[in-house]
Amino acid sequence: MEAYNAAKLFTLNHFPNCLGALLAGSVVRGEATETSDLDIVIFDSNLKSAYRESVIEYGWNIEIFVHNLTSYKDFFKSDCERARPSLPKMVSEGIVIKGNEIIGPIKQKAKELLDQGPEEWSAGTIKIKRYFITDTLDDFIGSTNRAEDIFIANTLAELVSEFVLRTNRQWIGTSKWIVRALRNYDETFACQFVEAFDIFYKTGDKNKIITMVDDSLQPFGGRLFQGFSIGK
Template identity: 70%
Template sequence: MGKLKSNPIETARKFVDSHFPSCQSAILAGSVVRGEETETSDLDVVIFDKNMSSSYRESVLFSKWPIEVFVHNLTSYKDFFQSDYERARPSMPRMVAEGIVLKDDGSLLSIKEEAKKLLEQGPKEWSQETINTKRYFITDLLDDFIGSSNRAEEIFIANELAALVSEFVLRTNRNWIGTSKWVFRSLSSYDEEFAVRFVAAFDDYYRTGEKVNIIKLVDEVLESHGGRLFSGFSLGKDDNDK
């Protein structure tokens, strides 16, 4: 971390005292809590203040630290917990569950327990219809990838294939998904060996243009759910239609 930056926990406490002196509780979350901070890391601070009429998010600079502050009253966070559950990306529950307590009037215990319970529960199980739909779109994308001879187009097809396949693996195994760096973290949390193979397959393609390892990986993922799906797939057709 940069030498000019102050201690993150002390800075976060001073920020809360300065900007939210009347809040009931506050949490420091994010990479600094997990020991994964970099030179460009910011501080994620979650505020609970009963006097706030609604939730909001704001980015500020404080003592040379970039701070992302997430402000809630004592009930508004529930909507975010539910939204994160529905999209299978538990950003807010994870921050609350893993975060370091900066201030607490006693109300945080139940909120933290609620977050931990949600994380342990995992996302909603996919229906067979959803699995088949995802299989079809992955199959269609894989066929485009195999058949393409345009390097520029292939790169973007590969990007989308990585996103769809990682989502498929995680959701069919009742695991949380993520975006950006959280894709790899989510895959590693599910199966570290698979995550390494997943990255190696795509890295090999990006470096050399060799597709075989991606194709093999995708077929392996689809195999336990019936393999590639094209013939017979239907979406939105009325049962009475001929």
């Protein structure tokens, strides 16, 4: 069954009295793959607390995110505080299934939060992040164990992507969303970032990663070890 029709029928059968519902996720963005699911956000005023559930119906894996008219605000807040606006993004990009008058203002608030971006990192936070990136980079440079190299590189990719995005007041992500967040920020840098790690995973050459990390740290003082302390 076509995605929107499946989502509409699912909502009608399982949440007939909800005030609003929308379909979000990759099928809405035109990025669906063979394993994509339907993300459906439900707004039900009779619900005491929010919950998430996964089911299979109409030939689709379906993930439902069920909220009342106040619980979503807490999720908006917590998502933005961690700089991973999962629910605001779903609501903002979602296609309304039911309840335009209810969902309209919620979508507007989600868009405002996304446009606003995450809070700026403090100088203290940047200093801490520089230190831990430096520590991981030193491990990466000094390691001669291929198995360990791979997992150090994984950690370095997460730390550096977070650093670049957050110091530029951009939203971050995990897994596939790391690359998507980087591309949303700067397509050229995203390509360089991917290329550096791709070359390492294919050939073991660390040089492009090292250069990319140093270039990312340089505007904020470069690597940090000497004199760093925490909790003193």
